[in-house]
Structure formats: C-alpha cells, structure tokens
Amino acid sequence: MAQVTISINAKPYVVGCDDGEEARLKALAATIDAKVRSADPGGGAAGETRLMLMGALMLADEAATCASRLATAEAEIARLRADLDRADDHAVAALEAAAAKIEAMAAR
Secondary structure (H helix, E strand, O other), rough: EEEEEEOOEEEEEEEEEOOOOOHHHHHHHHHHHHHHHOOOOOOOOOOHHHHHHHHHHHHHHHHHHHHHHHHHHHHHHHHHHHHHHHHHHHHHHHHHHHHHHHHHHOOO
C-alpha cells in the first residue's frame, strides 16, 4: 500500500492508497481542495471542519446532479433502443411483404 501526501486548503494530509493509484488520489485531492477553497471566499474566515463540510456538500451536489443526468441519459438510450427495435420490426415486415408480392408476381 502506498502513502501519498495531499494538501487540502494548504494543510497536508498523509493518506494511504493502493499501489498505482497515487496519481488518481492526488487528482481527487486537487478537486476537493478546489471545492474547499471556493467554499471560503473570505480566505480563512470559516473553520476547517465547516470548510470540509461545505466542500463535501458541493461535491455531493455535483455527484447527485451527475447521477440524475446519467439516469436520464440511460432512460433515453432505452427509449431509443426500443424505437430502433420497432423500426427493425417494421423494416422486416416491409421486406417480407415485398418478397411475398415478388413471389406472387413471379408465380403468374
């Protein structure tokens, strides 16, 4: 297990992660740091716990928005797949009808 030092609001934290995940952890920490810093436009007026809470709430809001958008997109994909299946069924029916007409014409 690897250990990485990350910085949130200019305060270092040593955290563990799986080997090879160090860069991802640092990128995630940078995202959290940006949220925490944006939660304190006064530059230190709020306490550390409150800043962490506000940053976590902002990230949770983004995650919930993404989850909602994903659910909407998945529903739209399911609808489009159903439309495609119906279109395929209509195309097959049309081709079968055309083949039947051609066979009937050929039999005359």
